[in-house]
Amino acid sequence: MSTQAKPGAVRVAVVGATGYTGAELLRLLGQHPRVHVDTLVGHSRVGEAASEALPSLTGTPLGARTIEAFDAAALADRVDAAFCALPHGASAPTVAALRDRGVTVFDLSADFRLRDRAVYEAWYGEHGAPERFGEGGLRARRGLPGAAGGRGSGGRPGCYPTATVLPLWPLVRRGWVTLDRPIVVDAKSGVSGAGRKLRASAHFSEVANGIRPYATAGRHRHTPEIEQELSAAAGAPVRVLFSPHLVPMVRGLLAMAYVEPTDDRLTAEACVAAAREDYAGSPAVVVLDADRPPDTQWAQGANRAFVGYTKDPRTGWIVAEGAIDNLVKGAAGQAIQGFNVRFGFPEALGLELPGAWP
């Protein structure tokens, strides 16, 4: 099916279109005023209409499009940019093939997030495009995690790192956090974070009535990314005891970080002020008033991160809180934000809609 590109639009491909992040990219890109989605690339459902795989697109122009197989050369002829929503490992060679042909790639996998190759290999195994390792990464604009994109076609942070690093960054970079012991981060994710692949841990009947920890205690692959970013902010090694949970909801991710302040007179209000200063130019970050912890439901469907701070009057510790929609600010929305910055559009273009509440 041929489609008419919007005038002045960037032609893009979505690679990995049939997963949940792909679905979210298509939902948002389909309405983006400066994007023309030229090609939908899939793996398992090539030749089907997109609406077969993604039923919510039924009856939309994108829904009528056909899922195509990956062909780097053909893509390079047709598009200026590509969003890659592939699993880690599979992503790196795909990204490399496109970049080699001059396509600007926004990668949503973990393959280009880490800056230390040994760390990557320890957590993920061999890298799929070692000659390009370290490209991108998380060197965000002005060093701020709330800012989009960063360098060229760089990586973007994972869902857990986004919700965790955003509230901690302003504290850590100011030296307000005691670092001699690990920072405890207890995080909670909706089940869509586990992706579309069938697995017992996402089977409705075994998930819907309970909450469970998983990859407890430093076993989750997002741990090194969180430590990398916080260490960069601190200028010193930061260790994190990262403990994720699966929550019986589709979307939403909450990170709760428990920090001992270096000065126990530190108030929640001071943390709020610091974060507001740091994120003043970040349209996707909302810093809440002190002692108003966020609910993930506020962010549902929106490219918005809610950041909050609460002080425990009894222990003097600070709780730093981050809430996002894992599929939007934690994945698709964040990538589009990076795209906007890279192509010179307003950072929030096409991403303004607040969450659907309730």
Add this chain to the structure above:
Amino acid sequence: MSTQAKPGAVRVAVVGATGYTGAELLRLLGQHPRVHVDTLVGHSRVGEAASEALPSLTGTPLGARTIEAFDAAALADRVDAAFCALPHGASAPTVAALRDRGVTVFDLSADFRLRDRAVYEAWYGEHGAPERFGEGGLRARRGLPGAAGGRGSGGRPGCYPTATVLPLWPLVRRGWVTLDRPIVVDAKSGVSGAGRKLRASAHFSEVANGIRPYATAGRHRHTPEIEQELSAAAGAPVRVLFSPHLVPMVRGLLAMAYVEPTDDRLTAEACVAAAREDYAGSPAVVVLDADRPPDTQWAQGANRAFVGYTKDPRTGWIVAEGAIDNLVKGAAGQAIQGFNVRFGFPEALGLELPGAWP
């Protein structure tokens, strides 16, 4: 807080801004390219910031606005149009006061949906603005329920009638449905349809693990509206056995209508073709291929109605299916659709985003 209206925008008020439908109106109107939301009117939370009542608006321009008390004269000075999201009964006098002062009102209550005052009084009691009874109503453009708005400041269909009438209309108006017995409509709604008022039947623990019928068997107030519209389509009285259920989900509404065809050779494909003909110009109605019944999750957050048809090969009956998001196509989105038509904008303006899936 003063805000700058967009150039060329219609200035509107949202009356009843702090309920769920109000929240949805603000979510959508805040991004509508031709709307400036001038005033947020509430009842119980006057003086609070909108984000106190509607936390998903925190950090948005609308969230910073103050909820104001209703003042018809002041509103008439400031706005061209108003959306009224009030309970039935309370709505009629409010609508009347605004219309008396020249404001174009889009009413989301049941107060102006019925055309027979005796029927209204039998189901709802005394009407709050009897001199204006019958204004508006559902005389939709070209007689089609999928079309928006209709006459001037008319009413809009309720959530159950929308999902029920859309799939039945093409069949009934063609005389394809046996009418000597009632049409059984078994409908299922998410809990947000019960509104924001606290009540045991929306208390999480008593709702989350079960499905229940309520107002079973012709006791639901949407029954006469469904019959009114179908009777108009049929040119003869249509009776409906309407049976709603409460489903443990926030949004979504599914209507299943079981019809005996007048000619048992009627196919699902013929029904699909008829509906596609009728809804060809209706951007918010998606007619599915035969035998592909819709899932309400496809419509989540979107101003879209999915219409489907299945034939039971054993009995020869047709199942007519309608699925919507009750808060969007069943309420806020539909009202904005009517606004677009009334003010000469493209019918789907500001309503293009497909559902957030999953």
Add this chain to the structure above:
Amino acid sequence: MSTQAKPGAVRVAVVGATGYTGAELLRLLGQHPRVHVDTLVGHSRVGEAASEALPSLTGTPLGARTIEAFDAAALADRVDAAFCALPHGASAPTVAALRDRGVTVFDLSADFRLRDRAVYEAWYGEHGAPERFGEGGLRARRGLPGAAGGRGSGGRPGCYPTATVLPLWPLVRRGWVTLDRPIVVDAKSGVSGAGRKLRASAHFSEVANGIRPYATAGRHRHTPEIEQELSAAAGAPVRVLFSPHLVPMVRGLLAMAYVEPTDDRLTAEACVAAAREDYAGSPAVVVLDADRPPDTQWAQGANRAFVGYTKDPRTGWIVAEGAIDNLVKGAAGQAIQGFNVRFGFPEALGLELPGAWP
């Protein structure tokens, strides 16, 4: 692991122990005062501790037991009775092998529910033990569906048929229902009804926020069983338009049947009285007062069926309602009820606990 049988207990095996119905059988049989669970037979997890497959059994005596492979001869040496919780098709030869060796089998599959082999083959394909076809079936004690078990080691009704037939039976057998047109049955099931096998239609993220019809319009395999039982009650062919839905909850099944009475003076109260008469001796059937439709949450975890009747004053039709926990009264509990009757125990022995509410 050797275990000490309770004195006077019947030694039983659970075949298909690692599915959801198996889990429920073990939960209930483990506490049954006259049952000793001797053997747990599985297919895919042989050699594992039961608690590996069924985590809720961790720390219980049954949880420590090892899942064994099926061996009919060995079982026949060790047990008096077996519960077979296998998929249809796989069940028949297993049941046959055990019965051939003198084991009393309580089969939870569909393989022995139908009495007409051509009907079985039309819906399920070839039967796995044709020489035993028709054994068991649903010839319930005194012809009542609420009564347990029936003949010898017969089949037991499926989950949908249980919830559907229970409320209709008293009306149909009294000739109170017009039968010239199909009875519309709109049924709703929790996701556990789809079993433990991974499939997209039970993947949390695609199910949790919506309701969907499936196998719409006479395509569900429980249709012939419902018709078989109702036809037997009526003494005449009864056709059913059966329309099941998937509801975002783990357990629970609601059947709503819409019937035109042969005499429009029929009241809901008369239906209630008839059902109370029929089910007077049935401890697992609760007939509700008129116009109090049941919520499936009331039955959660309990071997109880709630039966209700509502009259639509506008059309004169009766809505007959049945609500159960699909895994208990719809499967495991019902089978144990049959076991109790067969072995001369009180029908409700080990099944007395009401539902966990909320």
Add this chain to the structure above:
Amino acid sequence: MSTQAKPGAVRVAVVGATGYTGAELLRLLGQHPRVHVDTLVGHSRVGEAASEALPSLTGTPLGARTIEAFDAAALADRVDAAFCALPHGASAPTVAALRDRGVTVFDLSADFRLRDRAVYEAWYGEHGAPERFGEGGLRARRGLPGAAGGRGSGGRPGCYPTATVLPLWPLVRRGWVTLDRPIVVDAKSGVSGAGRKLRASAHFSEVANGIRPYATAGRHRHTPEIEQELSAAAGAPVRVLFSPHLVPMVRGLLAMAYVEPTDDRLTAEACVAAAREDYAGSPAVVVLDADRPPDTQWAQGANRAFVGYTKDPRTGWIVAEGAIDNLVKGAAGQAIQGFNVRFGFPEALGLELPGAWP
């Protein structure tokens, strides 16, 4: 309605029968072989049948009973023991009135859990029966939190303290936990923990799609109870940074405690061994193998606590995990356990059923 007491049964009253804990008490006590439930006392629904308030009891003997007003003298004539499931504050005078008349009371409120009256008053305000303050409390048998009941008619631990103290107790009492900084406890509860009273924070639509912290950072009233019990175990003051969350599920409570070991060679296996030693005689406590964190769904409906330990290999910290059903082991079941001990019955009598999974 007169009822026949079981021979040899203890006659009991349930005071506060119409709340969620009352419902759970009735579910379990109704089947307890040594209990006769004589009287159901309520506040708001006096004169109604119990099944009106608690629909799952419809059709059971208890469901047919009438809710009575509280009358201490009349109760003392009729019952040996009472379970009080009242809100804190209201409970103390009720408990006192019954104890003054010789009734053995099992109190489920917080009124008799704390041993320091100043602490009680700081968190709850004035005590309702100060002359009896300190009676009961948590002096559990042999000092073990997994053991039931303790002294006479003492209090029982709250839901959060149960899940938190059980896994920490064996570590803290052995001096294995560094105590110079607060122990971070991040806990998650199902919504039933908020009770039956209508409130926005339990309104389905505002809760079902998100997770939220509440009473963050030492503001939750269970904090002092947790510290009291752990300090008693440690023989030194233990501070806790307690951070509860509301999870979109009805039942279930998970506590995750992050502890720095005094010796970083401490293994998860050693923690498991210690807990198994401590809880060897506690039928309601299941200590899981190392690195197998519990899911609250495993405990659904059961009087069982799952305790687990995981070691973070990177930081050397231990994660101590506790999962319960807040309404059973966290409330009703625990009280019945205490009753069993007090009246000389086996501790698990009437509480043997494992969780309903899935």
